[in-house]
Amino acid sequence: MTTTALAVAVSFLFMITVHEAGHLAAGLLTGVPPEEYSIGFGPRLWGFTVGGVDYSLRLLPLGGYVTFEGRGPHDSRYPLWGRMATITAGVAMNVLLAVGVFSGVAAFGEVEASAPAGSVESGDRRVAVVPTAVSGLRRGWKRTVDSASVIGRSMWALAKGRISVRRLMGPVRIVGVGARVRDAGWDRFFAFMATISVHLAVINLLPLPALDGGHLILVLCEGIRGRAFERETLATIQALGALCLIALFVAITTNDILMLIGI
Secondary structure (H helix, E strand, C coil): CHHHHHHHHHHHHHHHHHHHHHHHHHHHHHCCCEEEEEEEEEEEEEEEEECCEEEEEEEEEEEEEEEECCCHHHCCCCCHHHHHHHHHHHHHHHHHHHHHHHHHHHHHHHHHHHCCCCCCCCHHHHHCHHHHHHHHHHHHHHHHHHHHHHHHHHHHHHHCCCCCHHHCCCHHHHHHHHHHHHHCCHHHHHHHHHHHHHHHHHHHCCCCCCCHHHHHHHHHHHHHHCCCCCHHHHHHHHHHHHHHHHHHHHHHHHHHHHHHCCC
């Protein structure tokens, strides 16, 4: 269980790293200059500076962030398309990660299933690598789209009251489910974590303040208005959104614990 919990934690941190790397890369490529790339929150544990960007690892591994010069994606000095790309790049990276992992699992399964015993070095095995990879990529893309569709329908059902909020899964239950999936094999575990990556992508697209979807809506509104929101207005909106997310996180984690002890 301890090994599985560590594997889940490392996988989750990797997803966060990839997500924030998307924001960082998009900012660098589109001319929205980043200032800090951080994994975790709270006191700084370690870091370094390269190319004017401060890279840091912080105490609480509950997420990550990238800060930008000026007002970042909400700075009207930068082109609208670049600001939108910077905001959505994190979600895109989570989707690409899921596609890659699902594809790898599918391709590996095909190779294992099709290879006769003792044929690891056979010419037929080497020739089959390319079509197997292509087939795996197609299956990985389809599984990612299917997962996103299921998640979207579930969230819609939750919003309409057709699904109980007690079915929401937080970090405690994710570790529990991860342990059971790991017992069924590493391929199942990687597929499960790819599904979590799709969850992160879909959730981050929700039009809520402090999430990427909320930032995207605000930037679009600023584009329509022709000017940015006042700093105080933007800070208030984001603070309220952050408080709501913290409250939701606490509620989901509490629900996980209650279900774990049978209440």
